[in-house]
Amino acid sequence: MNQQTLRVLVIEDNPGDARLIAALLSVANTAVFAVESAETLASGIARLRDDKFDAVLLDLNLPDSSGLQTFLDLQAEIESVPIVVLSGLGDEELGLRAVKEGAQDYLIKGKVETDVLERSLRYALERKRSEEAIRRQTHELQRNEKLLRQLLDIQERERQLVAYDIHDGFVQDVVGAKMMLDSLEHKLEATDESRIRLATARELLQKAIDEGRRMISELRPLIIDEQGIVEAIHYLINEEQSKGDLSLEFHHSVRFTRLPRLLEGALFRIVQEGLTNVRRHSQAATASITLVQREGGISLCIDDAGIGFDAARISDDRFGVRGIQERARLFGGTAKVQSSPGEGTHIEVEFPLSEADLEDV
Ligand SMILES: Nc1ncnc2c1ncn2[C@@H]1O[C@H](COP(=O)(O)OP(=O)(O)O)[C@@H](O)[C@H]1O
Numbered sequence: 001m002n003q004q005t006l007r008v009l010v011i012e013d014n015p016g017d018a019r020l021i022a023a024l025l026s027v028a029n030t031a032v033f034a035v036e037s038a039e040t041l042a043s044g045i046a047r048l049r050d051d052k053f054d055a056v057l058l059d060l061n062l063p064d065s066s067g068l069q070t071f072l073d074l075q076a077e078i079e080s081v082p083i084v085v086l087s088g089l090g091d092e093e094l095g096l097r098a099v100k101e102g103a104q105d106y107l108i109k110g111k112v113e114t115d116v117l118e119r120s121l122r123y124a125l126e127r128k129r130s131e132e133a134i135r136r137q138t139h140e141l142q143r144n145e146k147l148l149r150q151l152l153d154i155q156e157r158e159r160q161l162v163a164y165d166i167h168d169g170f171v172q173d174v175v176g177a178k179m180m181l182d183s184l185e186h187k188l189e190a191t192d193e194s195r196i197r198l199a200t201a202r203e204l205l206q207k208a209i210d211e212g213r214r215m216i217s218e219l220r221p222l223i224i225d226e227q228g229i230v231e232a233i234h235y236l237i238n239e240e241q242s243k244g245d246l247s248l249e250f251h252h253s254v255r256f257t258r259l260p261r262l263l264e265g266a267l268f269r270i271v272q273e274g275l276t277n278v279r280r281h282s283q284a285a286t287a288s289i290t291l292v293q294r295e296g297g298i299s300l301c302i303d304d305a306g307i308g309f310d311a312a313r314i315s316d317d318r319f320g321v322r323g324i325q326e327r328a329r330l331f332g333g334t335a336k337v338q339s340s341p342g343e344g345t346h347i348e349v350e351f352p353l354s355e356a357d358l359e360d361v
């Protein structure tokens, strides 16, 4: 059977101890251990920089370094190689401390036998590999989240641009055209056939204006960028109330006037989704929104006393509630969705907010 070869660097100033370790590993039977040694921390670090090793056995007391610091200095140099610490009899406390700081294991000198040493090194290697894999995945996840935040930002910005375009171009033109037709009305006789056509044309133009305004408010109401999130929520509430008989309350207690654009966008989308859900699903006649600024953060609650739902059983093809949770998470916050059939729904989103966030606005 072809056995794996593992390169081990023993950093140990006592040549006798180093030789003993090499001898113990030479009769290991689960892998071939190629053992090299260094007598000082500096020469060990130099070897590790030049060459690739699978594991390090480290004596904590060396001519150029002693105690836990030996381990800390080595670890700072070589993050990816697992380190097993060698401590003297009576020094177990030190060994344990090294493990707490990230050493894979500690062995007591003079008390190790081949199988213990072998197992310790192999486990160290496996554990380190898993740690590395987790670290890589975490890093990847962080990168993806950053990307997602950037995409959300781009999306908000584009919506803002399109909203402005519709507002300043399309809607302005149609409003102008309608005003002209309005001014013609009194010039026509009440019986004039054209007067009826004119009225129809004016109605059509009014519809186009309303439609344009609806599109703007769904894209990104200009009021967010002009007056901030509190006014934007007032606006949203008016819009929602004009659609039916839902009655909404808004309580707010904040000291900021403006928040970072991305955060304003996130809060707005959360309120928008929350209110749409209340109207569409809750059957409640009233609902409330609460926005509070606290020390170091803001919290936003959306409450209704409607039919409620089982938040743990939202089907995979629904994205509203999940979008609320994702947005909160992406901005370092949390979202609690408390609801159960017959109990109404309470959504609570918390965002961290630092002084620096407010200064950048
Ligand atoms: N305020 C609410 N009251 C009652 N049920 C709700 C409420 N909000 C959400 N739901 C339920 O949760 C489901 C998922 O909501 P959501 O993720 O926003 O998707 P969608 O609104 O597109 O259905 C809804 O279909 C509805 O059954």
Ligand SMILES: [Mg+2]
Pocket: 273, 276, 277, 320, 321
């Ligand atoms: Mg929804």
